[in-house]
Amino acid sequence: MARAATTSDVFNAIAEPQRREILALLRAGERPVTELARELGMTQPGASKHLRVLREVGLVSDRKAGKQRLYGLDARGLRPVHEWTGGFERFWNESFDRLDAYVQDLSRQSRKRSSR
Template sequence: MARAATTSDAFNAIAEPQRRRILDLLRGRELAVSELASELDLPQPGVSKHLRVLREVELVRVRSDGKQRLYCLNATALRPVQEWIGGFERFWEASFDRLDDYVQELKEAEDDH
């Protein structure tokens, strides 16, 4: 069976832990490939491959600055992931609300005794 393409969407791209680490490092700053490789303790060709995948799904942007290529996060491309996770967030909030209600009932029952 063929492996699913990692470049089809943001979900597949962020499934790889090193790519998530790259996105974390790019939060709020630009970094060159060499800086990312140093921070990640990975060889530069490996980081470049991860960056290519992230570029293809538009999770990172690149700009040239002299001989360097600087990468930055494009958080807007994470919106589908956030929206999908939001459904689970609502589920957990409702679960915690029910748990809070139950704890309150237990406290009230304990105070009555």
């Protein structure tokens, strides 16, 4: 099966580590591309390419502010990721509940043996 284009799917877009780093930086607020590039140790054109992908999948918005363009996080685009990972959260919670019950059972058995 052919892989979806990076710019058509939020999962493919955030698969790239530098894009996830950009999103993490934008949690603190809007930033110009030059600042993002400097923070990430990449070129401005490289940062711009990543921002374009993030903008096209709806994770980043931009606006003109004087002579520069500011980029900001639009976390609403992460909803599909949040919904998908929610199933795994339930899985882990249930797994930890089973582990806790197992440990409690072992503890009871150990106390019974030591009281004999």
